[in-house]
Amino acid sequence: MNRILRRRIGSVLLAAVFLLSGCAAVTLEADLSLTPEMLQQRELQTRRFDTTDERRILKTCAALLQDTGFSIDESDAQLGLLTASKERDATDAAQWAVFIAGAFVGISIPPDKDQIMKALVTTRPLGSGGQQVSVRVTFERIVFDTEHRLKKIEALNEPQIYQSFFEKLSKALFLEAHDI
Amino acid sequence: MISDRLHKTSFLLLIPLLLLAGCVSTHDRLLDMDTSQVQLRSIQSRAFDTTDKEKTMRAVIATLQDLGFMIDRADYTLGVVAASKARAEAMQMPGSLRITVTVRPRGEKQLLVRANAEYQRQPVTEPKPYQNFFNSLEKAMFLDAHQVD
Numbered sequence: 001m002n003r004i005l006r007r008r009i010g011s012v013l014l015a016a017v018f019l020l021s022g023c024a025a026v027t028l029e030a031d032l033s034l035t036p037e038m039l040q041q042r043e044l045q046t047r048r049f050d051t052t053d054e055r056r057i058l059k060t061c062a063a064l065l066q067d068t069g070f071s072i073d074e075s076d077a078q079l080g081l082l083t084a085s086k087e088r089d090a091t092d093a094a095q096w097a098v099f100i101a102g103a104f105v106g107i108s109i110p111p112d113k114d115q116i117m118k119a120l121v122t123t124r125p126l127g128s129g130g131q132q133v134s135v136r137v138t139f140e141r142i143v144f145d146t147e148h149r150l151k152k153i154e155a156l157n158e159p160q161i162y163q164s165f166f167e168k169l170s171k172a173l174f175l176e177a178h179d180i
Numbered sequence: 181m182i183s184d185r186l187h188k189t190s191f192l193l194l195i196p197l198l199l200l201a202g203c204v205s206t207h208d209r210l211l212d213m214d215t216s217q218v219q220l221r222s223i224q225s226r227a228f229d230t231t232d233k234e235k236t237m238r239a240v241i242a243t244l245q246d247l248g249f250m251i252d253r254a255d256y257t258l259g260v261v262a263a264s265k266a267r268a269e270a271m272q273m274p275g276s277l278r279i280t281v282t283v284r285p286r287g288e289k290q291l292l293v294r295a296n297a298e299y300q301r302q303p304v305t306e307p308k309p310y311q312n313f314f315n316s317l318e319k320a321m322f323l324d325a326h327q328v329d
Contacts, residue, residue: 025267026275028299031247033312034319038246078256079237120250122241138245142266153268155248 044159046136047166047177054080054123054133060172061121061135070119080123090115090143110145117141134180137165223307225294226314226325227286233259236291239320240281247316249279259283276300292328
């Protein structure tokens with residue numbers, strides 16, 4: 001009886017370990033096939049502009065990113081590609097409060113300290129004659145705590161971020177942004 | 181006293197062992213040529229009936245962006261796109277996926293697209309993840325991907 005029980009507990013523990021290890025934030029099974037959520041993201045991050053001048057859009061995006069403090073990391077005009085990044089403070093008052101409260105009871109939860117924000121812009125002529133250009137921007141951030149340990153890597157999915165980016169782009173281009 | 185000496189000798193023995201292990205693994209991993217490279221190449225490659233390299237590379241980039249990757253490098257002349265996707269959260273194991281895609285002509289009428297993926301710093305050798313990637317790419321290309329040998 002005892003042996004069976006022990007074996008059962010063992011298998012439950014093993015299952016828990018497997019579940020945990022399968023719980024990685026990125027998996028081979030899930031991250032190389034398109035999901036409806038990914039297509040939703042695309043909609044959120046893409047706008048169309050009535051122009052044939054793809055280069056001009058790319059240049060304006062570069063200028064806009066620079067205006068908002070980004071440095072350009074990689075660009076290829078022929079492929080309609082631009083990547084940029086910036087390092088910023090990620091201090092959050094609430095996390096510091098938790099950290100200080102934790103210190104009193106001997107628990108250390110290091111708060112966020114720095115973050116690297118990344119942007120990826122791609123442009124693509126649409127239609128056979130290319131009368132429109134679609135622009136897609138993706139933002140993500142990498143957060144480190146006060147011990148310089150990696151804490152979080154996440155995609156930024158707030159619609160406001162993208163709305164505000166495209167509003168600024170639209171103003172700089174003197175063109176209206178259409179949803180896809 | 182004896183155990184102290186034993187400690188020292190075992191430590192001394194350990195050093196050449198470590199050195200040796202270092203040599204072997206670096207040598208093996210630098211030019212990985214083990215499990216039938218031909219088979220792996222076929223898993224990682226697809227041919228498309230087009231000669232438009234720019235369009236193909238743009239489709240590769242668009243597909244990777246759709247999948248949530250960030251592009252690390254792209255070079256039209258060399259036909260190379262390198263991208264990575266990493267996510268980390270407090271209660272989860274951080275995961276990272278890196279992929280390098282090359283596009284080059286295959287004969288007169290086709291382009292060959294080859295993808296090399298790395299998951300958690302290990303090369304990906306099973307076919308399924310590549311199948312998923314090429315399925316996604318097919319949709320962006322509006323063309324069928326052909327298996328090659």
